[in-house]
Amino acid sequence: MSGYVDRRRVSNYEPTSLRSLAQLVTPAPLFSLGTILLLLTLLTGLGLSFIPWQQSVVGKGKVMVLSPMQRPQNIEAQIPGRLVRWNIREGQQVQKGAVVAELADLDAKFLDSNQLARLEQQKRVLVAKRAAAQSRIGSIAAQVTALEGSRGLAIPAAQQKAAQSVDRERASRQSLEAAETNLTTAGLNVKRLRELHSKGLRSTRDLEVAENDFVKARTERDRAGAALDAARREVSVGRFDQDKVVFDTAASLASSRASLASARETLATIEGDILKLDVDIENLRSRTEQRIVRAPSDGVVVRLLKVGSGETVKAGDVLAVVAPATTDRAVEIYLSDNDAPLVAEGRPVRLQFAGWPAVQFVGWPSVAVGTFAGRVAVIDAVDDGTSRYRVIVVPDEQAQRTEQPWPGPQYLRPGTEATGWIMLDTVSLGFELWRQFNAFPPTLQAEPVKLKAKKE
Template sequence: MNTYTTKPKAASNASKLLHPPYAARFLSWLLLLGLLITPGVLSVLPWQQNFYASGRMIAFDPEQRQQDIEAPVDGRISKWYVTENQRVKAGQRLVSIQDPDPDILSRLAEQKRAIMGRQTAARERETSFKAQVEALKRSKQQALDAAANRVQVARETLRGATEAYGIATLQRKVAEVNFRMEKQMRAEGLTSQLVFVQAEATQLAREAEERRANNAVKAAQAGVDAADADREKIRNDADASIQSATASIQSAQAEAETAARELADLEIRISRQSTQEVVSPVDGNVFRIVANASSGGSFVKAGDRLMIITPEVTGEGKRVVELFVEGNDAPQLVEFYSQKLKTGSTIEARIQFEGYPAIQFVGWPSIAVGTFGGKVMAVDAHDDGKGKFRVLIEHDENDKAWPSDFALRQGSRAQGWLLLEKVSLGYELWRRFNAFPPVMADKDESPKKPTKVKVPK
């Protein structure tokens, strides 16, 4: 009996081990069902689409960005009035530069006097040549008037000679007719030999007078031509003299203008040499002294960089955050931004600044803590060469103020989330899974070397 009773109990225990209780099986099926349903449910849940980007704080106004202070003249640095990280005011002295030549100002003054003398002489020559031109014009007119009178006299002489020639021709024709009549009458014996001879002599005399009158006409015509030629010669000679004097005027004017330009350049140089103290153009901080300040008297050339000043940025509207968005996010960002602009609004953003702790719940910005409000003010039209696009974020006046510019300076790192439309979580995951690979920087890109200040050996 004991043997038969023990065996069924052992079998029952084994059966319990192989078949878990109903509650455990139900819980297992419930968990499995939850795992299968959860992805589907999550894929249709609403999701605040946002693009993450990182960047830094900058000044939107170019005049409030870092500025290079350059040497206005060649010379040696005689004294520094500031040090790095020192706050300066506009107009405050920064450094003094001394010219290597102590007599440079006196030499420049002598050069200025010489140029002014050249300019004065050129102006005087210009005035003299202008007076000469006026005198030549008056002389030309007088000479042309006299030549015109001579031409008129020659033409009157020609007119008289022409009339005399006409009379002589008429008399010669009358004498010819009379001679033919006398000749015929002599042949018929109607007139004497003496009358015939007189008629012949009269004809010869009239022919001689006609030839003399014709020669007089030719001489008078030659006189008219000579008078006309003389008048043209007078005009041409006078015009040549006037043109020569005018060219001299232009030459004097050009020389005077050249002297004026040289004088202006020299005055600028004198002004720079006279004010050899470099002053700060803006309120700000001395970020870096580039020139070799440790070795006093270092030589610099005009245009060499002496230091870098970071201007103070005042007002929330003049500080912006530049964020660099991935290329996969740029098309949708630009499209959504253009739609917002058409409606008179823009894209909102949440910004976290380095040094300010914050918690940002991606997809649910309403429960974020420690972030600052912003809005998109511009998106670059071209990438930065690495497949990223720059987005400028300005302060949202409806949100709390950003940290002060004293605490949050230019170059401070920041990260932000650009808030777009509400989409399903499944769509957002699908978009991210289809992203392009990141673009790496070109290997041949190398940082530019800083400008070196040459020191004389």
């Protein structure tokens, strides 16, 4: 028991007698401090193990309009001209189609103030010529139809005439054969009467009558021969007339068809001229309309880039800039090539806008004040040339049901600077400190690897 020292007894000793022993006693304040430090150490360990920490990557950018048709638009001069007057001022609200400015055309082809009336007069003349050409085509078409009908009748008529000449030739041949038979008979009769007359059996008169009949029969034979020759010539003439009718009607029909084709060609030329004139008239009307510069959409005139009446502008020159009235807003922020692979579409984002008071707690976004909810909508597939990737953030409609929405368009304008914290995974505070001390990237929950089924 020699190693045990009673505190009460030691306290009754004089300091001068046991001074070294008194120095071994732990002071009460130090004992309390040690206890507190031990508890703090335990609490810190527990806190580092169980306090959650929201990992995130941060990027900076600006507010933009998501819809391409609602972004700030340049009002350009569509024709070269001279500025006559402005009908708006900077900051003025304009409606779609409102007259913004007026230009005077400088092209020498469009300086005539009565050019449109003259072109329309030329068109009326061409329309009258087209009506006349159409009437002529109708007349020629009717003529062609009549010729086709006439040809259909003339050719059969010629064929009938040729057939009649053939019949007359046949009749003439038969008449010639009959005349030759009569002549033979008359010759035999004369011969017989001569023999009888020489014997005194017949009178001289009978002989004379027989000779007269012989002469008549010969004459009839000659007449029948001449008639046969004439009939043969009529057959040839009938065939020639038939061919002539065929060729004459074909020539007349071909001529009429050629005239019809020429009339249709004239009509096509006139219609082509009318179409060209229509194009010229529409071009002139469009050119006249382009002298009036109109607002492309509803919005506010941001700035006027051409000032003063009489200033000359070229086609494509920007005259003014209009910012359309829209609530379709988004934020484009840029991430480095180290952080971009960690981000995926649909990730929640906390946004802080310039000029809007905010207190952001990176690891605990739920206690942040003045930030707004967003969600990743688009991640560019290529960088911007400086190893930065653009991320487009849109309002998180689901989160805005319980949080305040983005500021209105009168406060949050396109071009406003913004800072975005893209939320990643939730880890413990101790792991996050260890990660940052070792300069490791944030963690991501890896998707399970899907093993391919083995083919049996």
